[in-house]
Amino acid sequence: MTTHIPAAAKIVADLKARFFPTPTYRQLQLEFDLLLEQRRANLRQGRQQEVRGLLVVAPSGAGKTTLVARVLRQHPSGLRMLTEGEERADIVSMVVPSPATPKGVGLDMLEALGYPLRRDRSAHIIWQLVKTQFAQRQVLFLHLDEAQDFSRHNNHNDRHAVISTLKSLTQSPQWPVGLILSGTPELLDLVNMDAQLARRLKPVEHRPLKTSVDGGMITAALRQYAAAADITLDDALCKPRFVHRLVHAADYCFGILVEMICEAIGEVLLAGEDILSTKSFVTCFSRRSGCPEGLNPFVVEDFLALDVRRLLQPEPGPGNQGRPR
Known part of the structure; x- marks a missing residue:
């Protein structure tokens, strides 16, 4: 059997790299294209209007990260992702670090933008610098994956600070940026804390099969x-x-x-x-x-x-009573 391992491993790796389009993918693609073309139309007319965004929610393992990455990275118009050495970027995409404090996320974002800070600054100043970088690079959309971590590691006041910061990105009079937030269902609780933020995000649910x-x-x-x-x-x-x-x-x-x-x-x-x-x-x-x-x-x-998420479950029997849950 071991003689088959290299060939089998390569085929499985290639298969996992394939993409199978689902109805949810097509819905997300449509919604993103509408937002993108609206933003481009406003830019052509010199308008800097408030930008709406997308909310992609699904349990762990549903494939939401792959889904969003496919829509953004394989877009037919060839959107420019944030790349080292490139001045322009249509999309900035990053995984929310854990613990996801407003200041920590802002610092990580500046680092990704190639603008690391040399001294300590307040969260407010850090996000002002982020907004300036977005405007200079003409970023159209910010994608934050695993965004539910904003609510996991922050107190009530910090969660409100996160909401205010995210909302301010879409409202910037100089250069508004559309939000694409993806995460587990916990993310809904954070977004629904503020009706104005919720109104700015179109939900795309990766429903259970x-x-x-x-x-x-x-x-x-x-x-x-x-x-x-x-x-x-x-x-x-x-x-x-x-x-x-x-x-x-x-x-x-x-x-x-x-x-x-x-x-x-x-x-x-x-x-x-x-x-x-x-x-x-x-x-x-x-x-x-x-x-x-x-x-x-x-x-x-x-x-x-059967609870299929549990690992190494012992089979029910003598000395191990009880039905698997």
Whole structure:
């Protein structure tokens, strides 16, 4: 089996680098294009109007980071991302550092903009410098990923300071910047603290998967990834019963589901086989979770009772009573 590892690992890595467009992706793409063209129209007319933004919310593993990155980095108009040595940037994209204090985030942003501070300054001055840098570089949009960390590590006053700072970016009379905030559902609590900020953000929800709604998309993904790996797809994997198991095993998150498809294909290749079957997913889930067969959603009859996010769960039995939750 070890002789197959390098080839299998490369194929799985290539598969995970592929992008599968979803309805949520197309919605986000549409909403961003509308905002972008409105901003460009205002710039052509010399108007500096308040800029609206986007809010992308989804549980961990849903694929929101990949989704936003694809929309911004693969835009057909060739948007300029912040790059060292380049003066202009249409988009500044960064992960919110943890702990996400207003001052700390501002300092990280100045560092990314190539404007590190040599002495201590207040949060207010730091963000004024950020705004100046945005205007000089003509930044159109700021994307902050994992933005829920603003609410995790700050007290009430600091959270309000974050909201005021973010809102002020969109209202700057000299050079307004549109916000794209992405994060877990905790982010909603922060945004909803201020009705004015909430009004400026168009929500795009990466909703949980539903077999009844998304079954066709999921079977299409199974077929496309299997074809990309040049292996055969067992017809049983396109049946609603298996798709339901797969959706639950992925905790209803599309990003995790795609990972599992890729890793199950890896199990096929490691075994020197050429058919993607239920057996491949049984092995894949076991390797991912470290759980015994009695807690594997591709094996257990009552698979909906399983908590698929937990690792190394012991199988219920003598001395270990209780149903898995």
